[in-house]
Amino acid sequence: xxxxxxxxxxxxxxxxxxxxxxxxxxxxxxxxxxxxxxxxxxxxxxxxxxxxxxxxxxxxxxxxxxxxxxxxxxxxxxxxxxxxxxxxxxxxxxxxxxxxxxxxxxxxxxxxxxxxxxxxxxxxxxxxxxxxxxxxxxxxxxxxxxxxxxxxxxxxxxxxxxxxxxxxxxxxxxxxxxxxxxxxxxxxxxxxxxxxxxxxxxxxxxxxxxxxxxxxxxxxxxxxxxxxxxxxxxxxxxxxxxxxxxxxxxxxxxxxxxxxxxxxxxxxxxxxxxxxxxxxxxxxxxxxxxxxxxxxxxxxxxxxxxxxxxxxxxxxxxxxxxxxxxxxxxxxxxxxxxxxxxxxxxxxxxxxxxxxxxxxxxxxxxxxxxxxxxxxxxxxxxxxxxxxxx
Amino acid sequence: xxxxxxxxxxxxxxxxxxxxxxxxxxxxxxxxxxxxxxxxxxxxxxxxxxxxxxxxxxxxxxxxxxxxxxxxxxxxxxxxxxxxxxxxxxxxxxxxxxxxxxxxxxxxxxxxxxxxxxxxxxxxxxxxxxxxxxxxxxxxxxxxxxxxxxxxxxxxxxxxxxxxxxxxxxxxxxxxxxxxxxxxxxxxxxxxxxxxxxxxxxxxxxxxxxxxxxxxxxxxxxxxxxxxxxxxxxxxxxxxxxxxxxxxxxxxxxxxxxxxxxxxxxxxxxxxxxxxxxxxxxxxxxxxxxxxxxxxxxxxxxxxxxxxxxxx
Numbered sequence: 134x135x136x137x138x139x140x141x142x143x144x145x146x147x148x149x150x151x152x153x154x155x156x157x158x159x160x161x162x163x164x165x166x167x168x169x170x171x172x173x174x175x176x177x178x179x180x181x182x183x184x185x186x187x188x189x190x191x192x193x194x195x196x197x198x199x200x201x202x203x204x205x206x207x208x209x210x211x212x213x214x215x216x217x218x219x220x221x222x223x224x225x226x227x228x229x230x231x232x233x234x235x236x237x238x239x240x241x242x243x244x245x246x247x248x249x250x251x252x253x254x255x256x257x258x259x260x261x262x263x264x265x266x267x268x269x270x271x272x273x274x275x276x277x278x279x280x281x282x283x284x285x286x287x288x289x290x291x292x293x294x295x296x297x298x299x300x301x302x303x304x305x306x307x308x309x310x311x312x313x314x315x316x317x318x319x320x321x322x323x324x325x326x327x328x329x330x331x332x333x334x335x336x337x338x339x340x341x342x343x344x345x346x347x348x349x350x351x352x353x354x355x356x357x358x359x360x361x362x363x364x365x366x367x368x369x370x371x372x373x374x375x376x377x378x379x380x381x382x383x384x385x386x387x388x389x390x391x392x393x394x395x396x397x398x399x400x401x402x403x404x405x406x407x408x409x410x411x412x413x414x415x416x417x418x419x420x421x422x423x424x425x426x427x428x429x430x431x432x433x434x435x436x437x438x439x440x441x442x443x444x445x446x447x448x449x450x451x452x453x454x455x456x457x458x459x460x461x462x463x464x465x466x467x468x469x470x471x472x473x474x475x476x477x478x479x480x481x482x483x484x485x486x487x488x489x490x491x492x493x494x495x496x497x498x499x500x501x502x503x504x505x506x507x508x509x510x511x512x513x514x515x516x517x518x519x520x521x522x523x
Numbered sequence: 524x525x526x527x528x529x530x531x532x533x534x535x536x537x538x539x540x541x542x543x544x545x546x547x548x549x550x551x552x553x554x555x556x557x558x559x560x561x562x563x564x565x566x567x568x569x570x571x572x573x574x575x576x577x578x579x580x581x582x583x584x585x586x587x588x589x590x591x592x593x594x595x596x597x598x599x600x601x602x603x604x605x606x607x608x609x610x611x612x613x614x615x616x617x618x619x620x621x622x623x624x625x626x627x628x629x630x631x632x633x634x635x636x637x638x639x640x641x642x643x644x645x646x647x648x649x650x651x652x653x654x655x656x657x658x659x660x661x662x663x664x665x666x667x668x669x670x671x672x673x674x675x676x677x678x679x680x681x682x683x684x685x686x687x688x689x690x691x692x693x694x695x696x697x698x699x700x701x702x703x704x705x706x707x708x709x710x711x712x713x714x715x716x717x718x719x720x721x722x723x724x725x726x727x728x729x730x731x732x733x734x735x736x737x738x739x740x741x742x743x744x745x746x747x748x749x750x751x752x753x754x755x756x757x758x759x760x761x762x763x764x765x766x767x768x769x770x771x772x773x774x775x776x777x778x779x780x781x782x783x784x785x786x787x788x789x790x791x792x793x794x795x796x797x798x799x800x801x802x803x804x805x806x807x808x809x810x811x812x813x814x815x816x817x818x819x820x821x822x823x824x825x826x827x828x829x830x831x832x833x834x835x
Contacts, residue, residue, distance in 0.1 A: 274544060278537070309528065313536050320540070331729045332802050342544070347728040348556045350547040357543055403561055406736055 150192040150284075153421060154322075156450040158188050158288050160425030161311075165296035166439060167431035168307065168377070173438035180299055181442070183238035184292060190235030191288060195259050197231050199270075202263040210337035212330070243298035251291045258283035273342045281319030289315050310369035317362040318420065321355060321413075328408045343408070352407040362416065363391070379434065383427060389480050390419050422455055556728045560738030562696070562748035566643055566670040569694045572746040573644035576794070577622065583788040586624030586654065589690045590720070590785035591809045593778040600628045602774060603689065606811060607716035611635040613684040616708060618671040618701070619643075619691020623651035623664060630660035638664045639678050641671050672700045675707035683708045685716055692719045692755075693747045699758040706762050712818035712834070715764060718772060720807040721752040730804055737806040744795030749807060756812070763821045764814035765829055772811050 162184055171177045200207075200216040201224070207214035216224060239252070262270045262279045270276045289312055290305070297303045327334065327341035328351065334341050343351045366387060374380040398411050407413055429446060432439040447459045494512045498505050505515060516522075573580075580588045585596070593599040603625065609615060611633040617626045620640035630636055642648050648668045655661045669677040672695065674686070686705040695701040705715050722738050725731040738749040752769070759766065789796045797803060818834035 274541070278540075306528075309532055313532060316536060328729075332804075335727075335729075343729070346544075346547055348732045349728075350550060353550075354544065354547055405556065405732065406739075409732065409736060 150196065151189075152450065152452050153417070154284060154319075155188055155192055156422070156425050157420040158292060159185065159446070159450060160420070160428045161289055162292055162296070163425060163428035163432045163439075163442070165293060167428065167435050169296055169300040169302065170435050171296070171300065172436040173441065177299075179241065180243075180296070183242050184295060187235055187238040187242070188288065188292070190231060190233075190238070191255065194231040194235045195283060197228060198259045198263045201228075202265060202268075206337050206339065210333040210339075212333045212337070242295055244295070245298065247294065248291070248298070251287060251294065255283055255287045255291070258287070271339050273340050273345050277320050277323050277342055280323040281316050284323075285315045285319035286312050307373065310365050310372060314362050314365035314369060317358050317365065318416070321358040321362065322417075324351065324354065324358070325408070325413050348405065348408065352404060355407055355413055359415065379431065385482075385485060386423065386427060387419065389485070390423055391416060393477075393480060394418065422451070425450065426459075556731045556735070558722045558724050558731060558735065558751055560722060560735045560742055560749055562739070562742040564694060564696050564742065564746040564748050566672065566696070569746045570643040570645075573642070574646045576792070577644060577646050577650065579792050579794075580788070581622065581650075583791060584784055586622050586627075588621045588624065589718075590782055591690070591718070591772060592780045592784070593774050594780050595778070596780075597628065598778060599772075599774065600625055601632070602772070603718070604629060604632060606773070607685055607687060607813065608714065609633065609636070609685055613637070614682060615639070615685040615687060616641065616674065616678055616683045616705075617687050617689065618674055618705065619688060619694060620647075620651065620666070621691075622647050623654050623666065625689055626651075626664050627655050627658045627660050630655075630663040631658060634663070636663060639667060639683070640664055641667045641669055641674060641677060643668065643670055671695070672697055672704055674701070674704040678708045680707050681710050683710060684713050685709075686713070688715075688717045688719065690719055692717045693749055696748055698750060698755055699762070702755075702758050702764075703762055706764065706816055709816040711816060713816050714767070715759070715814045715816070716811065717755070718809070718811040720749055720809055721755070722749045723806055723808050725804070733802070733804040734806040737804065741795055741806070744789075752808070752810060759812070759814050763817060765817055767813040767815055769810055769812050771809055
């Protein structure tokens with residue numbers, strides 16, 4: 134039996150992570166390249182490649198452990214478990230492969246005792262989550278915290294810490310707020326995952342938070358998680374932009390893309406269906422596609438040679454439709470894309486600028502006791518009226 | 524590596540999150556999900572829908588455009604005659620008659636039967652007219668194009684023995700109005716017969732959500748508004764009908780067609796197609812309802828139980 138690379142990726146449910154949270158973590162890595170002003174050299178390229186490999190390794194290992202200990206339960210629930218279809222010898226080989234891909238890069242990656250603490254914490258969370266005992270994935274609230282911790286927060290902290298060690302600046306202050314935001318992104322996504330699996334989990338007598346909360350309360354939870362996530366990202370962006378002004382651009386891009394995406398899906402859902410309609414992933418494409426594209430651009434401002442990563446990112450971390458769009462953008466060859474670019478420019482620059490100017494004028498007049506909105510007048514009409522001009 | 528600020532922030536986040544979830548858990552009991560699906564149908568949209576799709580329905584369903592049926596659809600129509608208590612010499616109204624498939628069958632079975640068939644679709648009316656001529660029952664069936672919510676404006680009042688809604692009632696966006704219009708055309712002692720699909724009630728919130736969602740998709744695909752049985756029964760009772768029965772159509776399981784035609788239709792024309800059977804929850808129940816317009820004057824002798832009142 135020959136197990137191809139594609140099959141191995143399938144066995145570790147790569148579809149679930151390669152195009153979802155891995156692009157975000159790699160997007161963060163691009164951000165570290167910019168933040169620490171790391172130029173493209175042999176050692177920095179090696180650093181990037183090794184961190185990329187270990188990110189893939191961690192994701193695959195996490196899913197492997199999870200699937201391995203879920204085999205019996207999945208069988209009871211009628212849930213597909215690809216690992217269960219594989220002979221034990223191949224399961225063992227796959228496990229070894231995951232361990233090698235995860236940990237071998239750490240022979241060369243920068244590290245100290247804190248690194249080992251973080252790596253240990255990651256592994257510990259994997260096991261606490263999946264092992265038959267204590268199997269914390271079956272404990273409703275705790276499972277959300279742990280999943281978010283090992284899939285989002287710890288990889289973020291670990292990658293930042295590794296790059297900070299590479300540059301000798303180990304101040305973690307820059308990512309406090311981001312880590313908190315990422316926790317909520319993770320918590321939202323595991324809640325959505327539990328909603329997707331709700332009937333299978335019920336069949337397996339596995340209790341999850343959405344089961345306890347019911348539909349309406351889960352919808353409220355998702356809304357609250359969105360609010361927390363967006364608020365924290367905005368706070369983090371402002372704090373970062375105060376130190377690196379180029380980052381103000383993200384403060385424009387982030388809300389505009391959310392609004393555009395919301396408008397594109399707003400007509401398709403009602404409150405009752407938030408937990409099962411596409412709106413539950415409102416912000417996710419931002420982290421999957423827009424954020425890495427933006428941070429890669431930032432990295433290129435440090436050293437144009439980082440453009441080398443563009444084809445690499447497109448090939449490995451984009452879905453086929455997004456890959457097509459990215460290619461269109463790069464070659465600037467699609468007329469529809471040009472229109473889209475103009476629309477986006479209008480949305481990102483013209484509309485907010487216009488709104489800022491209008492509100493400035495409005496509040497300026499309010500300061501002098503004039504409410505233009507109430508009088509239904511533009512500033513110019515008001516002045517003309519006061520000066521008795523036609 | 525971590526400063527006290529980090530620990531503090533993380534602690535606050537964890538506590539805040541726990542507090543929010545605790546609050547939501549406490550609030551959960553008060554917010555139970557209802558059986559209801561979104562719908563945007565209007566009589567105008569229903570007319571447009573059937574004007575466009577009737578040939579497709581005919582290609583798959585044949586002239587009986589009903590999902591719940593027996594393998595031999597004539598058996599089901601005979602059952603309908605018996606279940607609705609239709610007899611020779613009666614005057615009946617078929618509200619939402621399609622292309623007069625059932626009406627022409629009934630007319631052939633009962634030569635003294637007079638049928639007023641009502642459809643909102645010009646295309647269906649045209650095809651129906653051709654069909655009743657072809658089947659030689661044109662003398663028994665009169666086709667009217669119009670909205671059955673206004674049945675009492677389209678047909679003569681207080682004259683009909685039966686008003687039938689054969690899987691057409693769900694197209695109504697104002698079911699109470701349709702029930703009232705039917706009452707106005709029924710003569711005292713006449714009966715309303717509804718056979719339709721109704722949104723299924725589930726035991727858990729999440730199953731109900733899936734059901735509501737799927738019914739919303741059905742509504743969007745078919746310009747429908749899958750009814751809530753409780754609401755329909757309430758409307759029927761509020762308008763003074765006497766309920767004779769509410770039950771699933773009483774067909775033999777071996778003769779049941781198992782809804783394969785409706786599935787074929789959905790797959791063939793991509794109308795309401797089920798993309799994935801994974802975790803699909805069957806969203807509806809079929810019921811038939813028979814309700815009688817009282818033969819007595821409802822405004823008289825209100826102190827008596829209906830069975831103690833004299834008929835007019």
